[in-house]
Amino acid sequence: EAQVTQNPRYLITVTGKKLTVTCSQNMNHEYMSWYRQDPGLGLRQIYYSMNVEVTDKGDVPEGYKVSRKEKRNFPLILESPSPNQTSLYFCASSDSQETQYFGPGTRLLVL
Amino acid sequence: AQSVTQLGSHVSVSEGALVLLRCNYSSSVPPYLFWYVQYPNQGLQLLLKYTSAATLVKGINGFEAEFKKSETSFHLTKPSAHMSDAAEYFCAVKGYNFNKFYFGSGTKLNVKP
Numbered sequence: 001e002a003q004v005t006q007n008p009r010y011l012i013t014v015t016g017k018k019l020t021v022t023c024s025q026n027m028n029h030e031y032m033s034w035y036r037q038d039p040g041l042g043l044r045q046i047y048y049s050m051n052v053e054v055t056d057k058g059d060v061p062e063g064y065k066v067s068r069k070e071k072r073n074f075p076l077i078l079e080s081p082s083p084n085q086t087s088l089y090f091c092a093s094s095d096s097q098e099t100q101y102f103g104p105g106t107r108l109l110v111l
Numbered sequence: 112a113q114s115v116t117q118l119g120s121h122v123s124v125s126e127g128a129l130v131l132l133r134c135n136y137s138s139s140v141p142p143y144l145f146w147y148v149q150y151p152n153q154g155l156q157l158l159l160k161y162t163s164a165a166t167l168v169k170g171i172n173g174f175e176a177e178f179k180k181s182e183t184s185f186h187l188t189k190p191s192a193h194m195s196d197a198a199e200y201f202c203a204v205k206g207y208n209f210n211k212f213y214f215g216s217g218t219k220l221n222v223k224p
Contacts, residue, residue, distance in 0.1 A: 004154075033212070035214075040216055041216055042115075042117075042201055042215050042216040043201065045211055045213075048210055050210060056210065058211060059211070090155065092155075098160065098205070099160060100157070101157075102147075102154035102155040104153065104154045105153075105154055
């Protein structure tokens with residue numbers, strides 16, 4: 001089954017404790033992206049990647065890092081999480097930079 | 112920079128009534144336009160997309176949207192609402208020459224029996 005998976009689905013952490021949210025797709029897509037969803041703000045793009053080793057900032061990259069060492073994986077790294085990064089995070093992938101396929105989401109709470 | 116405006120954060124309709132969800136975009140170049148639906152506790156699912164072919168785009172579950180360049184609009188419609196249509200709907204835009212996607216703030220659709 002073609003899908004985008006994210007782990008963990010739910011995460012509670014404390015300020016400053018590094019964490020990684022994994023994202024994996026099995027569709028051989030070149031384009032992958034991370035978003036955060038906040039009430040009243042819709043989805044905002046954090047980072048995107050057009051291929052292995054090619055990444056660029058979206059609209060809200062501050063406090064986040066990404067890497068793309070393999071085509072199928074695109075982890076999101078929070079080196080020092082803060083409470084304002086409490087949000088719902090979505091990973092997405094696309095083969096043509098048009099239609100995106102979204103993962104199920106990761107709900108993060110930073111205390 | 113591009114932006115997307117969805118008028119009405121909450122829309123309520125009766126079952127069987129017309130659904131109209133509004134989306135306006137700002138773009139200096141003809142864009143790709145999308146509507147996504149999000150059911151509770153799920154990710155986003157593509158409803159339909161406009162990619163410069165026909166201006167009236169048909170999607171899944173009986174939804175359609177019309178691209179109107181003169182109005183910079185891409186409103187989503189469905190002739191007859193069903194209870195299962197209750198969800199949050201997002202309009203999104205991407206320019207031809209850009210790799211960034213921009214989403215509206217979303218519209219929650221409530222369908223009353």
